[in-house]
Amino acid sequence: MVKQGVVPDDFNKPFFDAANEGRLVVQSCNDRLYFPPRPASEICGEGESVVWKEMSGRGTIYNYCVVYDCPVASLKEDLPFNLAVIMLDEDPGILMYSHLPGTAPDEVPVGAAVRVIFEETANGQKVPEWVLVE
Amino acid sequence: MTTQMAPESMYRSTEGLGVWPHRGKVAAVGIGHSPTARRWDGRAETSVGAQSIMACRQAIADAGVDPGQVDGIVLVPVTTTGAHWDADTPVPMDVVNAFNPTDNPLDGIGQLSAEWLLKNMPELTNVKFTMYAPGCMSAAITVAAQAVGDGLASTCLVLKGWHNLEGRYNHGGISAASEVPGSFALSPGRTLWGAPGCYGTALQFAQYCTKYGKHHDMMAPFMENSRRNGLLFPEGYWAQHRPEQLPPEDYLSSRWIAKPANLFDNDIPIMASAAYLFTTAEKAQDMAQKPVYILGHASSRGTPRSITPTLEEVEAETDSTGRKIYEAAGITPDDLSFENMYDGFAQFHQFHIEGLRYRGMQRGDALDFYQTDISIEGPNPILPSGGNIGSGRSRFWMHTDCIQQIQGRAGARAVTGVKPEIAVSGGPMPLGGNFTVWSATPN
Numbered sequence: 001m002v003k004q005g006v007v008p009d010d011f012n013k014p015f016f017d018a019a020n021e022g023r024l025v026v027q028s029c030n031d032r033l034y035f036p037p038r039p040a041s042e043i044c045g046e047g048e049s050v051v052w053k054e055m056s057g058r059g060t061i062y063n064y065c066v067v068y069d070c071p072v073a074s075l076k077e078d079l080p081f082n083l084a085v086i087m088l089d090e091d092p093g094i095l096m097y098s099h100l101p102g103t104a105p106d107e108v109p110v111g112a113a114v115r116v117i118f119e120e121t122a123n124g125q126k127v128p129e130w131v132l133v134e
Numbered sequence: 135m136t137t138q139m140a141p142e143s144m145y146r147s148t149e150g151l152g153v154w155p156h157r158g159k160v161a162a163v164g165i166g167h168s169p170t171a172r173r174w175d176g177r178a179e180t181s182v183g184a185q186s187i188m189a190c191r192q193a194i195a196d197a198g199v200d201p202g203q204v205d206g207i208v209l210v211p212v213t214t215t216g217a218h219w220d221a222d223t224p225v226p227m228d229v230v231n232a233f234n235p236t237d238n239p240l241d242g243i244g245q246l247s248a249e250w251l252l253k254n255m256p257e258l259t260n261v262k263f264t265m266y267a268p269g270c271m272s273a274a275i276t277v278a279a280q281a282v283g284d285g286l287a288s289t290c291l292v293l294k295g296w297h298n299l300e301g302r303y304n305h306g307g308i309s310a311a312s313e314v315p316g317s318f319a320l321s322p323g324r325t326l327w328g329a330p331g332c333y334g335t336a337l338q339f340a341q342y343c344t345k346y347g348k349h350h351d352m353m354a355p356f357m358e359n360s361r362r363n364g365l366l367f368p369e370g371y372w373a374q375h376r377p378e379q380l381p382p383e384d385y386l387s388s389r390w391i392a393k394p395a396n397l398f399d400n401d402i403p404i405m406a407s408a409a410y411l412f413t414t415a416e417k418a419q420d421m422a423q424k425p426v427y428i429l430g431h432a433s434s435r436g437t438p439r440s441i442t443p444t445l446e447e448v449e450a451e452t453d454s455t456g457r458k459i460y461e462a463a464g465i466t467p468d469d470l471s472f473e474n475m476y477d478g479f480a481q482f483h484q485f486h487i488e489g490l491r492y493r494g495m496q497r498g499d500a501l502d503f504y505q506t507d508i509s510i511e512g513p514n515p516i517l518p519s520g521g522n523i524g525s526g527r528s529r530f531w532m533h534t535d536c537i538q539q540i541q542g543r544a545g546a547r548a549v550t551g552v553k554p555e556i557a558v559s560g561g562p563m564p565l566g567g568n569f570t571v572w573s574a575t576p577n
Binding site: 015 | 305337390
């Protein structure tokens with residue numbers, strides 16, 4: 001599956017730059033994690049305490065659906081596909097989407113451990129994806 | 135007259151506010167509905183503007199008031215079901231000029247302003263208060279109830295119109311682009327990962343099934359009951375255009391959209407407008423229909439922490455909403471004759487009614503409850519309106535049904551296993567909605 005190309009915005013560029021380097025980072029302020037990225041001033045105070053924090057890249061499958069009817073044109077040829085939500089080990093309240101590459105549609109082990117990989121989108125920008133831990 | 139969006143102070147979105155100060159002092163009296171259509175056919179007389187005028191005039195006539203008595207209007211200016219006017223498509227000026235237009239040619243076609251409505255309803259000679267509400271009728275009802283209670287208006291129209299254009303929404307535009315902004319790629323809802331509209335709810339439902347040991351097939355009695363009730367709603371889409379029951383075998387054999395949500399778990403987008411006439415309890419005594427008193431209103435303003443609401447967030451928020459509803463109205467779950475909580479996606483409904491503790495329900499009970507008698511003839515009616523599933527995406531059937539049931543005007547859809555005295559309606563989202571308690575008496 002090749003996802004649409006991604007053009008980072010200013011406020012989420014550190015997230016995408018880190019992905020290109022094979023690192024998973026999320027925003028943090030006063031030891032609380034935030035995802036998806038947003039302008040720092042929307043997180044806490046004036047935003048001066050917001051930092052990008054590297055995650056371990058380990059998580060757990062919260063649950064999933066199997067998508068049979070998808071609005072994104074470039075993904076339609078890959079239907080049906082899994083669309084799972086991953087909880088990060090550092091904080092299960094921080095969630096990320098995943099197609100779970102390598103896992104057959106509807107054969108998703110809910111609660112299983114996953115690890116992050118970084119996948120190229122159509123324009124070369126990398127984004128996090130997740131695969132089952134062997 | 136400049137029309138403002140209702141301030142957040144008009145909503146009751148936190149617990150601990152006590153009983154609504156205007157409890158029983160505001161009443162719904164008149165109801166007006168336009169015909170329904172799957173999509174707009176391009177004619178002036180079927181535009182969202184024309185349909186909204188029709189609904190308002192019906193509500194006024196139904197209440198038996200002179201249009202000159204109407205002194206307030208609360209409406210939702212956004213009318214899209216998800217479809218937006220294509221910037222490359224010329225606006226049909228014959229339709230625009232069939233009415234008294236405003237500066238925006240899409241007014242009355244792809245949106246609805248108070249200015250447009252007043253220009254095209256010259257009989258409304260005494261309107262001194264206009265206000266916008268966001269989203270859907272549930273919000274407009276809340277704002278209108280609060281406005282009448284606060285004395286901002288005493289005879290107030292409440293209006294919601296929907297337009298629906300050709301094509302599948304969300305399938306063009308950014309969904310067809312080769313590159314997308316990073317904010318879109320990671321945003322809640324539509325994303326790089328290709329989530330369809332029902333995905334978030336389907337995910338919560340999947341977690342619900344995992345947590346409580348339930349499965350999608352258990353929705354079939356609810357779906358059958360909703361369509362049955364919808365077919366008894368003469369104002370509804372399925373009753374008017376496709377009078378087909380939805381037996382379990384048809385529901386369960388439907389194609390998946392985002393498994394465990396299939397086609398029928400999604401409400402069908404339609405065009406329709408509805409209006410109500412609200413007034414003070416005192417003035418309602420002189421009107422043509424039995425007043426239905428508003429005991430209270432409550433709102434949810436919950437937001438998910440991350441990319442999508444989890445089941446746990448939904449359950450916490452709907453628990454809180456249930457407590458706010460009962461607190462505002464000064465009632466308990468045992469006082470509810472029936473419920474008309476939101477259902478468009480079908481898999482919302484169990485979250486709402488478990489949050490209400492309807493008929494003593496606890497978390498994880500709703501799908502088992504659906505296997506019992508949930509019909510309008512029984513003692514535990516579920517969604518007697520049929521909701522969006524039974525009548526199409528309008529988000530107002532549940533309100534109309536509460537008013538009609540309590541007024542004794544629900545016709546073949548009348549609940550007979552309970553006496554319709556107190557009911558609750560509202561939605562849409564478990565995280566983000568507005569809810570109203572209706573009563574046959576002010577006390």
